[in-house]
Amino acid sequence: MEQRKGMNNDTLRSRNRGLVLKLLATEGPLSRVDLSRRTGLSKMSVSNIIAEFDELGYVEVHGELSVQGSGRNPIALRLSDAAPKLIGLFVFRDECAAILCDMRLNTLKESRAALNNDNAAQFADILFGLVDSVWPDAGTPLGIGVGSIGPLDLRNGMILDAPRFHGIHHVPIVRILKERYGLPVQLDGQYDCAALAEKYFGAAREYRDFIFLGVSTGIGSGIVSRGELLRSAAGYSSELGHMSIDWRGNPCVCGNRGCLETYAGLQVVAPRLRRDCGRPDAPFEVFCREAERDGASAAWPALNSMTRALASGLTNAVNLLDPQAIVIGHAGYYLPDQCLATLETEITRQRLAKRPVKIVRSAFGAEAQVRGCACCLLDRVFKGEFFR
Numbered sequence: 001m002e003q004r005k006g007m008n009n010d011t012l013r014s015r016n017r018g019l020v021l022k023l024l025a026t027e028g029p030l031s032r033v034d035l036s037r038r039t040g041l042s043k044m045s046v047s048n049i050i051a052e053f054d055e056l057g058y059v060e061v062h063g064e065l066s067v068q069g070s071g072r073n074p075i076a077l078r079l080s081d082a083a084p085k086l087i088g089l090f091v092f093r094d095e096c097a098a099i100l101c102d103m104r105l106n107t108l109k110e111s112r113a114a115l116n117n118d119n120a121a122q123f124a125d126i127l128f129g130l131v132d133s134v135w136p137d138a139g140t141p142l143g144i145g146v147g148s149i150g151p152l153d154l155r156n157g158m159i160l161d162a163p164r165f166h167g168i169h170h171v172p173i174v175r176i177l178k179e180r181y182g183l184p185v186q187l188d189g190q191y192d193c194a195a196l197a198e199k200y201f202g203a204a205r206e207y208r209d210f211i212f213l214g215v216s217t218g219i220g221s222g223i224v225s226r227g228e229l230l231r232s233a234a235g236y237s238s239e240l241g242h243m244s245i246d247w248r249g250n251p252c253v254c255g256n257r258g259c260l261e262t263y264a265g266l267q268v269v270a271p272r273l274r275r276d277c278g279r280p281d282a283p284f285e286v287f288c289r290e291a292e293r294d295g296a297s298a299a300w301p302a303l304n305s306m307t308r309a310l311a312s313g314l315t316n317a318v319n320l321l322d323p324q325a326i327v328i329g330h331a332g333y334y335l336p337d338q339c340l341a342t343l344e345t346e347i348t349r350q351r352l353a354k355r356p357v358k359i360v361r362s363a364f365g366a367e368a369q370v371r372g373c374a375c376c377l378l379d380r381v382f383k384g385e386f387f388r
């Protein structure tokens with residue numbers, strides 16, 4: 001990111017604290033020497049930061065690291081259970097969820113509520129009920145991270161007019177949560193949150209450039225470029241599902257034609273699977289499991305066609321962004337191994353630079369976007385916003 005402002009001592013101080021917290025949360029336990037080596041900070045600076053965290057009760061001794069050679073073994077440190085907690089709030093078309101988690105993304109409490117046409121008028125009360133139900137028994141959380149269905153207006157903290165969202169639109173979600181709880185609130189797209197969860201704790205820890213692809217009724221994405229979540233100037237999320245793979249193709253709700261999600265979204269694929277397999281009520285994952293077991297399953301034609309469409313859309317994205325990996329999540333997590341292998345081969349064959357791109361499943365099953373909603377706030381914690 002272009003750095004247009006200078007950094008005074010206070011800014012540097014908080015950034016260094018965020019960095020140490022990030023390493024302890026995502027890679028701990030670590031010794032002071034490890035932390036110094038990883039951050040480039042002097043051993044004295046690391047010791048001072050650890051002393052401050054120790055005084056606050058945020059760190060504890062994990063044990064001695066055994067090191068070959070003579071001398072004292074270094075002490076490994078980890079975040080303690082007393083370190084601050086965060087709340088993540090997930091807003092989706094048919095379900096909302098809240099989690100309470102620690103800075104290592106361990107879920108401590110979780111609560112879910114269905115969202116439908118019957119209860120949409122009580123949307124704010126449903127969210128309040130969820131947050132209240134996961135509130136920590138002791139202490140105050142650092143804040144609330146919201147991962148939501150889009151489109152969003154991130155500058156004004158609003159959920160705009162998501163398609164098929166029970167008539168709910170233009171919700172100033174950041175303001176209403178701040179007013180009720182008096183805490184920092186960070187809003188991001190659900191798949192941007194999922195991408196952050198994969199970056200810090202999941203399948204993309206070793207990648208600086210990757211795409212998270214969420215396949216559900218529609219298709220969404222989160223892009224991490226050079227280790228940072230890619231956000232537009234206006235704050236919109238990336239919308240890979242609305243990248244066209246045929247300019248004369250299927251009309252889409254967005255106004256364009258041939259959008260990827262009109263071929264590979266479950267709103268199209270799931271009805272075909274049910275029809276082809278003669279099972280009108282089965283969910284997508286059941287067909288995927290059957291196909292995984294049986295190469296002759298009636299599910300294969302629909303899954304193959306979905307895979308070809310995904311390969312086409314993802315090739316566009318790969319030509320544009322040249323990521324190291326693509327993490328597939330939400331219901332896309334259930335796609336059989338064979339589909340992921342085909343995606344990998346086809347994208348490499350179709351892209352201009354014939355370099356392979358890794359296709360990996362989300363480390364959080366079909367739940368990266370739920371786990372990730374706290375991560376948009378955690379991303380700010382790790383950048384040092386909360387510790388001065």
Ligand SMILES: [Zn+2]
Pocket residue numbers: 241242243252253254255256259
């Ligand atoms: Zn579209």
